[in-house]
Amino acid sequence: xxxxxxxxxxxxxxRRKRNLVIGLVLGAFACLFYGITISRMxx
Amino acid sequence: MASNPHLTQPGRAPGxxxxxxxxxxxxxxxxxxxxPRVMTLVVFTGACGLFAAPGHxxxxxxxxxxxxxxxxxxxxxxxxxxWEADIDAVMKRTASRPLPSGRLEPDQALAFAIILSVAxxxxxxxxxxWVAAAWLAFSIFFYAVVYTIWLKPRTPQNIVIGGAxxxxxxxxxxxxxxxxVTALPLLLFAIVFAxxxxxxxxxxxxxxxxxxxxxxPMLPVTHGVRExxxxxLAYSLVLAAVAVAPWALGLLxxxxxxxxxxxxxxxxxxxxxxxxxxxxxxxxxQAEKRLFKYSLLYLAxxxxxxxxxxxxx
Numbered sequence: 001x002x003x004x005x006x007x008x009x010x011x012x013x014x015r016r017k018r019n020l021v022i023g024l025v026l027g028a029f030a031c032l033f034y035g036i037t038i039s040r041m042x043x
Numbered sequence: 044m045a046s047n048p049h050l051t052q053p054g055r056a057p058g059x060x061x062x063x064x065x066x067x068x069x070x071x072x073x074x075x076x077x078x079p080r081v082m083t084l085v086v087f088t089g090a091c092g093l094f095a096a097p098g099h100x101x102x103x104x105x106x107x108x109x110x111x112x113x114x115x116x117x118x119x120x121x122x123x124x125x126w127e128a129d130i131d132a133v134m135k136r137t138a139s140r141p142l143p144s145g146r147l148e149p150d151q152a153l154a155f156a157i158i159l160s161v162a163x164x165x166x167x168x169x170x171x172x173w174v175a176a177a178w179l180a181f182s183i184f185f186y187a188v189v190y191t192i193w194l195k196p197r198t199p200q201n202i203v204i205g206g207a208x209x210x211x212x213x214x215x216x217x218x219x220x221x222x223x224v225t226a227l228p229l230l231l232f233a234i235v236f237a238x239x240x241x242x243x244x245x246x247x248x249x250x251x252x253x254x255x256x257x258x259x260p261m262l263p264v265t266h267g268v269r270e271x272x273x274x275x276l277a278y279s280l281v282l283a284a285v286a287v288a289p290w291a292l293g294l295l296x297x298x299x300x301x302x303x304x305x306x307x308x309x310x311x312x313x314x315x316x317x318x319x320x321x322x323x324x325x326x327x328x329q330a331e332k333r334l335f336k337y338s339l340l341y342l343a344x345x346x347x348x349x350x351x352x353x354x355x356x
Binding site for chain 2: 014017018021029032033035036038039040042
């Protein structure tokens with residue numbers, strides 16, 4: 001690959017942000033199922 | 044091609060897909076795949092179906108149900124954009140979407156759509172019941188396959204079928220509470236179904252050159268402006284009849300009945316003005332633009348009236 005340092009930096013920043021969002025979504029998904037379980041037990 | 048920086052970046056094989064690990068997409072591209080503006084309508088009608096249903100649902104499960112309906116609709120929209128990337132590329136309105144602009148690879152969009160579809164259906168099933176989950180699965184299949192892949196490119200009545208695809212959320216919301224589907228949610232389905240053609244054809248009249256350029260057989264392109272106006276009025280009359288039916292059949296009360304009657308009268312009046320219009324110039328189509336804007340208000344008001352009526356009953 002022949003990326004310039006600027007392109008490389010922009011790519012890494014985008015990837016980091018994307019990974020962060022994926023992590024947050026997976027965390028939210030786990031919380032969602034926890035909430036579903038508790039709500040169903042309560043209901 | 045040279046004008047698109049995403050297609051000329053290092054690491055992309057000429058004419059080939061960029062490896063997913065090197066994707067230039069960020070989370071906003073994935074978000075826009077979900078068509079968030081369309082999602083608001085789906086969330087609203089789904090929530091109204093849920094609130095109007097008899098019975099009780101835990102507030103958190105109600106929230107999850109609405110979230111799943113929205114996610115399922117987003118997944119269907121992602122399927123739609125994955126399939127129509129080449130068409131989107133030649134339409135002004137859609138050329139900047141993530142796939143035609145090259146920010147996102149088709150495989151990424153397809154994987155995203157599949158993951159969201161499965162996650163939304165399974166989560167809804169666990170959170171509420173499998174009847175609602177089955178309706179959600181069917182609605183995604185209907186929009187992605189029956190509408191987008193099969194009928195949209197083949198028939199000028201594509202919007203009528205698309206209307207069915209977008210009309211499922213009230214049924215899903217209702218089923219999430221009750222576990223079954225009765226006459227009222229089916230009538231709510233019918234309202235969105237009958238509302239869609241006049242709503243979209245009003246828009247299609249003043250952007251018809253876009254559809255013509257993309258080769259999509261929209262009614263104004265295949266049958267002309269005059270026939271489209273005639274059908275807008277015909278569907279508006281059907282919509283008015285369907286909209287007052289829940290009250291006429293005794294399923295809803297006077298609050299809804301009065302609201303639906305007044306709102307529908309205005310809708311039909313605006314549609315009649317469209318039918319009487321003779322202009323062929325999109326810039327001069329004021330009656331069509333007015334009907335399009337009013338149709339958005341109409342659907343929101345009809346469903347709001349439904350919830351208010353059920354609340355006071």
